[in-house]
Amino acid sequence: MSVLPDPGASRAVLVGTGRYEHLEQLPAVPNNLQALADLLRGPLSLQLPARHVAVVEDPVAAHTVVGAVRQAAAEATDTLVLYFAGHGLVDAQDQLCLALPHTEFGRVETGLPFDWLRQVLLLDSRAERHVVILDCCYSGLALGRMGAGLQLADQAAVEGSFLLAAAAETRTALAPVGETYTAFTGALLDTLRHGIPGAPALLDLGVLYRHLRLVLEARGHPVPQARDRNSGAQVALARNHAVLPAVPLTAAPGVDAGERSWPDPRAVRTVTGFFTALADVRVVSGLTHRAVSERSAGRIAAGTVSRLLNRSTLPATWNATAVYLAACGVPGEQITQWQAVWQQLRAEAAETASVRAASPAAPQRGDSEKNRTWQRSFTVFRRKRGQ
Template identity: 50%
Template sequence: MRALPDPVASRAVLVGVSRYTVLEPLPAVANNLPVLARALTGPTSWNLPAGHCTVVAEPDTSRDMLDPVKEAAEATSDTLLVYFAGHGLLDGRGELFFGLPRSIQGRSYTGVTYQALREIITDCAARRLVIILDCCMSGRALGLMGGEDLLADQAEIDGSYLLAAAPENGRALAPPGETHTAFTGELLNVLQYGIPDQPRGLDLNTVYHHLRGELAAKGRPTPQKRDRNTAGRLILAHNQAYRPAAAPARPLTETDWPDPDDCPTPLAFLEALAEMRALTGLSISAISQRADPPLAPATVSRLLNATTLPATWKTTSRYLAACGLAAVQIEAWQRAWQRLRAQEEEPTSPESPTPDAEPPRARAWWDRLAGREDRWQR
């Protein structure tokens, strides 16, 4: 089931290094950060509060880069996204480290090791982790044991997704004259313009396969990923190119409908209602006539274009029945509506995980990767 992160309980940290004293400068990286931040805090993506998306531009020291990641990890109970763009370098043992402004190839102490980032994320209590690395050699972070053409699309723990811009032994690109780096430029196109002929919500797997196809067609490095089970179903963007089908290709079943339990916010709930009408292939007018008793088209339109939950349940119930949901399904949606209404009336602290929050879920993944490092062929 596809799911949106809860913006109140989620965080993003975007790190970029564009200015280097020894290595080649990467001016496009500086352009990546503000645009990606606007996307993640806007309605086309996660709609994070501005204070939940931290931009770390040109960190001078390891602490400058990692302290914001640790702070975000400690404050996150739903989804944590960490993005790095800059030079990806190898130390004397062939292990990945991230280039800081004064970094030197082969000397990991001049940058930030991948191990240091991993140690922070190991202790994160977030339910889901998304790591995006737009740097050379970023495929090293995947723990691959073969060459760059041997993609292992498997991870060790639910809820973890690592997206690397380049293969294990490959280079990421910052093409001269282009505003953004090659990988992040394609990612921003997806966030801003969507993907034609894809669902309303673009999950990580859909975005990954699109990026891979687009970049390969342009002769550029192809991204790699590592995930497990439900991690790839996390929605990254609302598809701006989405167009509802004229009619369903087959009778809809219970599993075709959005799941109310995957609606952590009122906005997600309302977007799921709109997705239902799209799945039916019926117009607003047709849905209105199918309701019992009929609803005014303007009433349905207001419901589907609302930005806050309806104060009463009756209209939503009639709308769901008109879409074709059974009584037991409508009851599940009513419970979700009641849950979200209660959250609006009694907001919880965004900085404190709930008492029954899940324990850190990433430890097994990172620990297994750590255990394999000395076997990796760099």
């Protein structure tokens, strides 16, 4: 079953090198990074909080990239997205090496072995799922050493992940001169922004991969590769905006609300994810705030709907959320699942607050200094008294 990651429990690290001292420049890479970061943070995709998207542009050293990935791997518990755009090299052992600004052709020790990042994902990551997107370009020599193009995906594969890689034959084919984005990332951005007509409501990685193969092949560009480990293909990067917003339920008598692709509350793990998915319910229903209010028979006002979806803390009572979900058309059994998630998050918040309250408060610096000043004054006073 396809599922959108919980944005509160997910992280993304976007790495790109467009400026090189010894290799061909790739001016489209900065555009890739900015556009993909904006998309992942926005309503068209995962709606990740800004602090959950790390952009590493033109890293001067390998440890800069590894450090950013290691931090994200330690923080993410749902999904970790790792993206790289730039030149790719192949070492003497046919291992993938990512080119950094100072990388020299034929000297892979000046680059970043992908296996270093792969080890972080394997050994240090708390995330259940990993999405690895590699938009790398190769020279003719690199392609000759690679042999079959599918070897790239095999090299970079990580258990519990989905690898999506651009199989570029030349730099120009991957980054056409004068284009805003590289060919592969441009097609990916366009698909996430506009959707795929006739495709499912969730654009999971399996659907994206098949669509990108058709699009890029039709354009004469190298076709991408993919590797799926442990159902990683079911991770969705966006809703299918070619079929959203849906028409209001009242105008679609032939559509069963229970068959709609509602956000799965069981995938929610954080308060951020709760409200993101809750807002997505309205998108799937195709209803405006006013229409939700009307369908609730006045039990929830349009202003209340807006305030509910823009909260940053969980509501103290369940009633308004239940009315909202029912008015949107969510089936009763799913509303029960939503309530269970709300109760679980409330319990976790209460437990966290209890632990904080039980912890001894750290002394205030001002109070400590006042206390030391008083002690010094008292000591001087006693000396004057001959004590």
